[in-house]
Amino acid sequence: MPDTLSRFLGGLQKNVSLKKYTTFRIGGNAKYFFIARTIPLVIKAIKVARDLRTPFFILGGGSNLVVSDKGFSGLVVHIQTKKYRIEAGKFFCEAGVSMATLVKETGKRGLSGFEWAGGLPGSVGGAIRGNAGAFKGEIKDNILWVIALDKKGREKLFLRNRCKFSYRSSLFKEKGLVILSAAFSLKKGNKRAIQSIAADHIAYRKERHPLEYPNAGSVFKNCDLKKFSLALQKKLQPAVKIDPFPVVPTAYLNDQAGLKGVRQNAIQVSVKHPNCMVNLGKGKAKDVILLMQKVKKIIKKKFGVELEQEIEFVE
Ligand SMILES: Cc1cc2nc3c(=O)[nH]c(=O)nc-3n(C[C@H](O)[C@H](O)[C@H](O)COP(=O)(O)OP(=O)(O)OC[C@H]3O[C@@H](n4cnc5c(N)ncnc54)[C@H](O)[C@@H]3O)c2cc1C
Incomplete structure (x- = not known):
């Protein structure tokens, strides 16, 4: 099988550490690793993997991932297609x-429309799949269309209203479709004002996010206010923010529950942003899992809500 895969995919690498391809710097090797710099190469890599019944994983910017300590025993297709035009x-x-x-x-x-995304890591494909959002904006807000590969390897165009965007989700996530390209509409605005809002968001992130340590952003989704008891909804009101509906930030809950700085070996609940976990050195995926279980248990006991994971495991 491995030789067949190499025969069809020139430039295929073997046993590549995935640590350096993720912002969390965690995980083992990809058995096969392919960097796709053009759309035809993305399509080809996926077709070859499907034809040879090799499991594959699409890697974008690696900013939302926890790779298993055992690595990934199939083909990782790292999308590095960089063309754009305005x-x-x-x-x-x-x-x-x-x-x-x-x-x-x-x-x-x-051009106005992406000020909210100042400082957001990752690729356009990853952001569309998870409908990434911050500062009251979401990637869905400006989408015109997306071209993605369906399960049969056919390129399909999805207009915005067919993308089923919701909180940190989309049709592409639900159905496991590979995003190839997209178009966004923007509004003419004041260049200085646009750049200054984006710069403020970058500065805010530098101040509030634990960028000095490897991390994968928010570990859990924020909690829908409606999921709390009525008494707690009242009590938690001062912490509520709109994201894009009323939520209680999980960072706030973790802080209230005294979880800041709690550690599982080299993985720690960030002191700076308690919904992030940071890798203090030789962090392992198994420690992320154990620490997540601990946080979930404590939050359930204290606030009666089940935290939903936002980061994604690759195994
Ligand atoms: C410091 C920090 C801050 C963050 N802040 C935010 C924030 O404010 N808001 C927010 O929403 N997220 C945030 N994140 C999380 C992360 O940046 C987003 O989820 C981002 O959109 C992921 O994109 P990526 O390219 O890195 O995807 P990856 O991490 O590479 O992959 C994530 C998922 O997307 C899939 N994927 C990637 N590319 C494609 C493609 N072309 N087609 C189909 N599937 C694909 C992967 O297979 C995987 O399932 C933050 C992360 C960090 C580290």
Whole structure:
């Protein structure tokens, strides 16, 4: 099998450590690893994997992942397609373009719509799949269309209203479709104002997020206010924020529950942002799992809600 895979995919690498491809710097090796720099190569890698019945995993910017300590025994396709163009107030791009590029390139042309994403790590493909959001914005807000591969390997165009975007989810996530490219509509605005809002968000993240340690962003989703008892809904009101519906930030709950700084070997609940976990050195996926279980148990006991995981495990 391995030789067959190499025969069809020039440039295929074997036993590649996934640590350096994720922001959490955790995990073992990918048995097979392929960097796809063009859309035809993304399509080909997936077709080869499907034809040879090899499990595959799509890696974007690696900013939302916990890779198993045992690694991944199939093919990792790292999407590195970086083409984009801006035309008539629209941004057309391939899935491997970074969100940082999107924010920077639209901002410097005075195009408004992505100020909220200042400092958001990862690729456009990863952001669309998880409908990434922050500061009251979500990637869905400006989408015109997405081109993705269906389960049979056919390229399909999905207009915005067919993408089934919801809180940190989409049709692409539900159905496991691979995003190839997308188009966004933007509004003409004041260049200085747009750039300054994005810069403020970058600065806010630097101050509030534990960027000095490897991490994967928020470990759990924020909690829908409706899930708390009526008495708690009243009590928690001062902490409620709109994201994009009323939620109680999990960072707040973890803080109230005294979880800041709690450790499981080299994995720690961040003191700076208690809904993040940081890797203090030789962090293991198994320690992330144990610490998550501990946090969930304590939050359930104290607030009666079940935390839902936001980060994704690769195994
Ligand atoms: C410091 C920090 C702050 C963060 N802040 C936020 C925040 O404010 N809001 C927020 O929503 N998230 C946040 N995140 C999480 C993360 O940045 C987002 O989830 C991001 O959109 C993931 O994109 P990625 O390219 O890194 O995806 P990856 O981590 O590489 O992959 C995530 C999932 O997307 C899939 N995927 C990737 N590319 C594609 C594609 N082309 N087609 C189909 N599936 C694909 C992968 O298979 C995987 O299932 C933060 C993370 C960090 C480290």
